[in-house]
Amino acid sequence: MTASGSVLLLIWLIGIQLTLCSRHELQSSLVNLLLFSRLDRGTAQRIVAHMYMLPVTAGEILIQQGDSGDAATKLFVVRSGKFEVLERRKDVMFKVNTKERGDVFGEISLMYDCPRSATVAATTDASVWVLEPGCDVIVEGGLGDKFYVIKEGEAQVLQGGKEVNRLFRSDFFGEQALLQDEPRRATVRAITPLVCLTLDRRTFVAVLGPLQDIMAKEKSPEVVNQRMAKLKPQGSAAHRRPGAEVLIKFTGPQRIIVCDGHMDEVVELRRGGAKMTDDQRDVDKKLVLVEGELLGEGAFSRVCRVTEESTGRVFALKRMAKSAALQCPDHVFCEQHITRNIAHPFCLRQYASFKDNFHLYMLFDLMPGGDLMDVLVAEAKVIKYPIADKNSLRKGCLAPKMKMWQGMEEHMSRFYVASIVLALEYLHDNGIAFRDLKPENVLIDGQGYVKLGDFGFAKQMDAGGRTYTFCGTPGYVAPENVLGRGYNHSVDWWTLGVLMYVVLTARQPFTSPKTQDPMEVMRRIVDDRWPIKYPPYMSDEARDLISKLLERKPVKRIGMMQGRARDIKAHPWFAGFDWDALAARRMDPPRKPKETDSSKRKAELAEAHRAEPREPANASPQEMAEWDRVFKDF
Numbered sequence: 001m002t003a004s005g006s007v008l009l010l011i012w013l014i015g016i017q018l019t020l021c022s023r024h025e026l027q028s029s030l031v032n033l034l035l036f037s038r039l040d041r042g043t044a045q046r047i048v049a050h051m052y053m054l055p056v057t058a059g060e061i062l063i064q065q066g067d068s069g070d071a072a073t074k075l076f077v078v079r080s081g082k083f084e085v086l087e088r089r090k091d092v093m094f095k096v097n098t099k100e101r102g103d104v105f106g107e108i109s110l111m112y113d114c115p116r117s118a119t120v121a122a123t124t125d126a127s128v129w130v131l132e133p134g135c136d137v138i139v140e141g142g143l144g145d146k147f148y149v150i151k152e153g154e155a156q157v158l159q160g161g162k163e164v165n166r167l168f169r170s171d172f173f174g175e176q177a178l179l180q181d182e183p184r185r186a187t188v189r190a191i192t193p194l195v196c197l198t199l200d201r202r203t204f205v206a207v208l209g210p211l212q213d214i215m216a217k218e219k220s221p222e223v224v225n226q227r228m229a230k231l232k233p234q235g236s237a238a239h240r241r242p243g244a245e246v247l248i249k250f251t252g253p254q255r256i257i258v259c260d261g262h263m264d265e266v267v268e269l270r271r272g273g274a275k276m277t278d279d280q281r282d283v284d285k286k287l288v289l290v291e292g293e294l295l296g297e298g299a300f301s302r303v304c305r306v307t308e309e310s311t312g313r314v315f316a317l318k319r320m321a322k323s324a325a326l327q328c329p330d331h332v333f334c335e336q337h338i339t340r341n342i343a344h345p346f347c348l349r350q351y352a353s354f355k356d357n358f359h360l361y362m363l364f365d366l367m368p369g370g371d372l373m374d375v376l377v378a379e380a381k382v383i384k385y386p387i388a389d390k391n392s393l394r395k396g397c398l399a400p401k402m403k404m405w406q407g408m409e410e411h412m413s414r415f416y417v418a419s420i421v422l423a424l425e426y427l428h429d430n431g432i433a434f435r436d437l438k439p440e441n442v443l444i445d446g447q448g449y450v451k452l453g454d455f456g457f458a459k460q461m462d463a464g465g466r467t468y469t470f471c472g473t474p475g476y477v478a479p480e481n482v483l484g485r486g487y488n489h490s491v492d493w494w495t496l497g498v499l500m501y502v503v504l505t506a507r508q509p510f511t512s513p514k515t516q517d518p519m520e521v522m523r524r525i526v527d528d529r530w531p532i533k534y535p536p537y538m539s540d541e542a543r544d545l546i547s548k549l550l551e552r553k554p555v556k557r558i559g560m561m562q563g564r565a566r567d568i569k570a571h572p573w574f575a576g577f578d579w580d581a582l583a584a585r586r587m588d589p590p591r592k593p594k595e596t597d598s599s600k601r602k603a604e605l606a607e608a609h610r611a612e613p614r615e616p617a618n619a620s621p622q623e624m625a626e627w628d629r630v631f632k633d634f
């Protein structure tokens, strides 16, 4: 690039710990930040120039839990005054944090591209600095005088509000308006942190003008369509799948919901694996599911047990509100596509997907044993551990003891960790990064074997490809994910290290009872100097494997070297472990699911549900038309 080329950083702030009253102070502090260390002063200056000051009166609510879309694209730095962070849990508001001068809030939903997780209200008169990212880089119909090349990140191209192309590293945009001297033909919107190189009009025309033909080819309909087809694997082929009816029957107040499903899946399920005669095939192609017990409920989805009427087979039915799924339709389509196409004994399978006016549904394996967190809660205990005392010769029961938490026994953890290793190995071999490993997403079947569940964040990667989206769960995310420089399936081996630590110790490696602030946790995750503490009862082998998984440099992490997952399987912690027996489900699970494991959780759930039955809110015809358009291929 020539001297007039410049770097423009559009969004991304994390971990700001500073005191600031003036723009000048804000800027001089920015350059000292962890993630900004590689940026030049000019870039920081431009970020600060994007921020504005906002006075807030006592009692005003700046962020509302559950807000999404445009309401969730702001980040705030406290300039003066005090704020409270409130979280609604089961209809009760809890104060979880306070924010003062120099503190940052609002960053989590920016990084996760998800609705606000808490409410933030001013307790005094106050003022904040505001950064509004997720911004449009260029706007359809606008006038332009810059040409852009993406250095890092991902952007959407929108025409008339509809996504027509997706841009990645090395892609460029903005050339038309400069070459033809006409208004912008499309809007380009950053959907991850986006760093662009820019050229002004004069330099662009002089340097790149002669390359017009090459640039035009890159934007030809063929190239663009190919790219969009790749991004939406369920695309047009799925659209042509013949439809069939799926009925959901409710017991209690008699009610039936009629859904649009797919013929191939309905036929397969009705057959229950058996051959169907041609007559049977034609008679009745409806699938009838009878809804049973509520198994789980999240902010945007709920899971129920259902029985398929013709075969009596039981499944878990996940239901998502279209209004919520609209926040991240890509995640929903990825989950639908990936879970339908994977087949591994330790990965949850999806048997059908269908939809009604308000909801999307996916039919999964029923996992009656709850999840690995239930197991951990049942197994964890407080132990008294003798502390080595150099100044005394006391031994045995006379030695001073310390109370501490212990998770599962190592032999039990080994079975679960090994099962996850096999599942991740399979996913990685198929180019899929799971991206949200944690005990809550490891489900237990009736025999005590596990399956990875919840593929909402899973992503199909191109060979050698990288992805930038920040996702995962705060205590579990890998450093390369936090740093936003692109990552691949390496993040799964890191999160396996966190999970292994959690199941063995009943604690998280980067949080402590005093520090649950997600930003502080993420600073520790990326900070090489922050040491992970291992409890004294942990074996040397376990400690060694965890430390090799929690290696901050992805290239040096176990699982990422030549031997890939084989290196993990060959680690001394697994000495003598029969991998073949496990893969063939010939190994006795160390623990059979107990009714009590999740009974408390289920009782609470049923109680909460009685109090507040969630029914679809009224939607306008426009909203419903939008849902139909976005989810027509579901």
Ligand SMILES: *[C@@H]1O[C@H](CO)[C@@H](O)[C@H](O)[C@H]1NC(C)=O
Residues within 6 Å of the ligand: 463, 464, 465, 487, 488, 489, 490, 554, 555, 560
């Ligand atoms: C994944 O990323 C690591 C390091 O960031 C790299 O060494 C490795 O080659 C990548 N793997 C694939 C399959 O792209």
